[in-house]
Amino acid sequence: MIDLRSDTVTRPTEGMRRAMYEAEVGDDVFGEDPTVNQLQGRVAEILGKEAALFVPSGVMGNQLALKIHSRPGDEVILERACHIFNYESGAPGVLSGVQLNILDGERGILTADQVESAIRPGFYWEARSRLVCLENTVNKAGGVVYPLENTQAIAEVAQAKGLRLHLDGARLWNATAATGIDEATYAAPFDTVNVCLSKGLGAPVGSLLAGPKDLIEEAHRYRKLFGGGMRQVGVLAAAGLYALDHQRPRLAEDHAKARRLAEGIADLPAFSIDPDSVETNIVMFDVAAGGASPVLAALQEAGVRMVPFGPATIRATTHRDVSMEDIESALRVMERLYGASVAARDA
Ligand SMILES: *Cc1c(COP(=O)(O)O)cnc(C)c1O
Numbered sequence: 586m587i588d589l590r591s592d593t594v595t596r597p598t599e600g601m602r603r604a605m606y607e608a609e610v611g612d613d614v615f616g617e618d619p620t621v622n623q624l625q626g627r628v629a630e631i632l633g634k635e636a637a638l639f640v641p642s643g644v645m646g647n648q649l650a651l652k653i654h655s656r657p658g659d660e661v662i663l664e665r666a667c668h669i670f671n672y673e674s675g676a677p678g679v680l681s682g683v684q685l686n687i688l689d690g691e692r693g694i695l696t697a698d699q700v701e702s703a704i705r706p707g708f709y710w711e712a713r714s715r716l717v718c719l720e721n722t723v724n725k726a727g728g729v730v731y732p733l734e735n736t737q738a739i740a741e742v743a744q745a746k747g748l749r750l751h752l753d754g755a756r757l758w759n760a761t762a763a764t765g766i767d768e769a770t771y772a773a774p775f776d777t778v779n780v781c782l783s784k785g786l787g788a789p790v791g792s793l794l795a796g797p798k799d800l801i802e803e804a805h806r807y808r809k810l811f812g813g814g815m816r817q818v819g820v821l822a823a824a825g826l827y828a829l830d831h832q833r834p835r836l837a838e839d840h841a842k843a844r845r846l847a848e849g850i851a852d853l854p855a856f857s858i859d860p861d862s863v864e865t866n867i868v869m870f871d872v873a874a875g876g877a878s879p880v881l882a883a884l885q886e887a888g889v890r891m892v893p894f895g896p897a898t899i900r901a902t903t904h905r906d907v908s909m910e911d912i913e914s915a916l917r918v919m920e921r922l923y924g925a926s927v928a929a930r931d932a
Pocket residue numbers: 641642643644645647668669720724753755756781783784792
């Protein structure tokens with residue numbers, strides 16, 4: 586099976602499992618797990634922030650950020666494609682009591698003007714605009730890298746109006762691998778940044794929320810309140826440290842595989858895709874007729890798994906457990922099933 590459903594389907598490598606086995610551990614609720622402390626320090630340093638907090642999931646990292654930046658009744662500005670709005674089970678309303686102001690960007694990307702006009706003047710009958718959340722790379726838009734200029738301009742607007750800024754950087758590593766701009770530069774305009782170890786980096790679990798020391802202390806308190814206090818999780822932090830050392834440097838390979846897949850799909854008349862739209866490890870393409878479901882079923886039958894991202898849109902994500910040879914095999918399967926145009930088959 587060639588599993589392109591997500592970059593979360595990777596399994597820990599032998600080296601990663603060895604690092605987990607050998608990890609020094611302690612009770613992290615007492616702050617005594619040396620490997621967790623090491624990971625937190627390392628990620629804070631990479632992101633250029635004072636502190637970082639290890640959390641079980643990216644959702645928890647994002648929701649802790651909403652919690653520490655807002656009060657109930659506040660409003661959070663986001664783009665329609667973002668994970669926080671689409672894939673976090675309605676948590677902002679439940680956990681923080683905030684309302685969301687959803688803007689429509691271009692491939693998931695907002696401009697500073699859009700954000701500025703969404704910020705409310707502050708009449709008492711309005712919700713208080715409090716926080717802007719951006720995502721880099723934008724998953725649902727197809728792994729799009731957030732241009733640094735947009736981020737910086739949005740940060741200026743947010744600062745001028747007294748709003749906080751949070752980055753959902755689940756795949757920030759991929760943005761860096763694609764552009765060579767380091768993570769700290771991308772993170773600099775933001776108060777807090779969430780990064781995931783469990784996507785392209787291939788760790789079994791874990792994300793980190795980074796930011797100034799006082800805000801991360803506040804997040805530490807709410808992590809416990811949300812049920813995210815953990816004990817001897819140095820075994821998991823060790824996987825994260827291993828991933829940073831060994832998987833982060835090779836993410837560009839995943840991007841090359843995605844690019845090859847997109848170019849191959851572009852040759853098939855049954856699908857439409859612009860290969861130049863593929864910037865990182867996510868490939869989105871449209872099905873010309875009949876919708877995504879029958880295509881996904883036929884591909885699965887032939888040993889290739891992808892996921893629907895809309896009635897006629899399919900997402901394929903590359904990762905370390907699929908090789909370039911696997912991509913070529915997947916393309917041969919797609920060509921066999923969908924290679925000839927309907928007219929050519931009928932002739
Ligand atoms: C995966 C992901 C998350 C976090 O998801 P978890 O499954 O909770 O780790 C957050 N944001 C984006 C953009 C993601 O892709």
